[in-house]
Amino acid sequence: MAIHRSSSHKSKKLLQTAQPEPLIYLNGEFVPKGEAKISVFDHGLLYGDGVFEGIRSYNCLIFKLNEHLIRLRESAHTIMLKLPLTAEEMADAIVETLKRNHLRDAYIRVVVTRGEGDLGLDPANCKSPNYFVITDKIVLYPESFYRDGMEIITVPTVRNLPEAINPALKTLNYLNNIMAKIEAKNSNYKEALMLNHQGYVAECTGDNVFLVKNGLVQTPPTYLGALRGITRQAIMDLALRNDMPCQERILTRHDLFNADEAFLTGTAAEVVPVVKIDGRQIGKGKPGKVTRKLMSLFQDLTRKDGVRYTL
Ligand code: PMP
Numbered sequence: 001m002a003i004h005r006s007s008s009h010k011s012k013k014l015l016q017t018a019q020p021e022p023l024i025y026l027n028g029e030f031v032p033k034g035e036a037k038i039s040v041f042d043h044g045l046l047y048g049d050g051v052f053e054g055i056r057s058y059n060c061l062i063f064k065l066n067e068h069l070i071r072l073r074e075s076a077h078t079i080m081l082k083l084p085l086t087a088e089e090m091a092d093a094i095v096e097t098l099k100r101n102h103l104r105d106a107y108i109r110v111v112v113t114r115g116e117g118d119l120g121l122d123p124a125n126c127k128s129p130n131y132f133v134i135t136d137k138i139v140l141y142p143e144s145f146y147r148d149g150m151e152i153i154t155v156p157t158v159r160n161l162p163e164a165i166n167p168a169l170k171t172l173n174y175l176n177n178i179m180a181k182i183e184a185k186n187s188n189y190k191e192a193l194m195l196n197h198q199g200y201v202a203e204c205t206g207d208n209v210f211l212v213k214n215g216l217v218q219t220p221p222t223y224l225g226a227l228r229g230i231t232r233q234a235i236m237d238l239a240l241r242n243d244m245p246c247q248e249r250i251l252t253r254h255d256l257f258n259a260d261e262a263f264l265t266g267t268a269a270e271v272v273p274v275v276k277i278d279g280r281q282i283g284k285g286k287p288g289k290v291t292r293k294l295m296s297l298f299q300d301l302t303r304k305d306g307v308r309y310t311l
Contacts, residue, residue: 075171160176211261219246
């Protein structure tokens with residue numbers, strides 16, 4: 001019996017090692033993960049100087065690809081980084097990476113760095129951007145969070161000032177979010193609520209925040225210090241199209257504590273109900289009706305809306 005188990009374990013291991021390495025699209029070429037490397041002089045690494053996107057594909061449909069490519073271009077434009085590929089070329093590169101990795105359902109990471117330079121800050125010394133596409137699987141939160149709701153905590157680190165590093169930009173400079181994540185994890189929470197410098201609700205480290213009160217779906221305006229989340233926009237559109245009034249509102253923690261429902265949205269997290277914030281129960285302490293409806297509408301949308309590819 002023991003021998004049997006160990007041999008099946010061995011053959012499983014052999015099977016695992018026989019799996020080809022994932023392919024990364026790096027500067028116009030497909031290279032195995034282990035060989036996908038860029039210089040230690042790249043300013044993306046030295047200074048967080050670059051932009052990125054996180055995108056999903058669901059059953060061979062790339063969700064909101066165009067919106068992600070527009071946001072990538074806008075982030076790059078603001079930091080004066082010329083994208084090395086057109087939107088069409090980037091879309092082709094993404095599709096080809098998914099195909100080569102045989103992925104129907106994937107998390108897609110697109111990164112463009114300032115490129116290799118010297119040890120000074122000046123981006124003018126970086127001759128050409130480095131760019132890459134990684135396709136992988138992602139599981140951000142356990143299934144129970146979607147069924148029973150999650151608990152989050154407000155952290156002391158405030159969201160970056162829009163006048164300093166605007167949270168509307170999706171740049172490689174994510175230390176503000178990472179600090180907040182560390183603070184949440186230090187208290188055994190998986191996600192942190194971040195306020196802006198005035199104490200208004202901004203967003204979470206990787207998700208936008210919504211509440212529902214008396215039937216009105218509300219989310220903070222992004223000028224208070226939040227990314228213009230593509231899932232956020234999809235949820236606002238879905239709410240309005242399905243007779244659920246939805247508005248941008250300036251929100252405080254008090255508003256969240258006394259909401260009927262709360263939830264987070266993001267490409268990786270999708271729509272996740274929040275049932276407790278800083279120890280205060282939200283509504284009935286379980287995922288609310290509006291949240292559940294929006295989760296279901298969002299799931300339907302990801303099943304039918306997107307750029308199709310074939311494997
Ligand atoms: N806020 C932040 C800080 C993010 O990094 C993200 C994306 N992970 C979001 C919100 C959600 O944006 P999206 O729906 O476009 O993924």
